Amino acid sequence: MSNSISFQTVIEYVEALSIEEQDLLVELISKRRIEQRRKExxxxxxKTLEAMRTGTAKRGTLKDLRNDLLSEE
Structure with a gap:
């Protein structure tokens, strides 16, 4: 975003909105964040299903996972 504005400027713009518009903006942002997270x-x-299909996914017990994580340190 090459024409970005400062966070403080955004806050000032939001504060200039009516309470109803601020509430609507909060709801809109929340819904968009939820949708973005769903996409992620x-x-x-x-990716996980593809790894399972191709046999590249790691499998094991909780103990295996713990050992694998600790061995990476």
Whole structure:
């Protein structure tokens, strides 16, 4: 975003809105963040399913996971 505005400027713009408009903006941002997170989860799920299909996914017990994580340190 090459024409970005400062966070403080955004706050000032939001404060200039009516209470109803601020409430609507909060709701809109919340819904967009939820949708963005859903898309991220779907991408991760697709990657996981592809790894399972191709046999590149790691499998094991909780103990295996713990050992794998500790061995990376």
């Amino acid at each position: 989860i779907a991408v991760n799920a697709a």
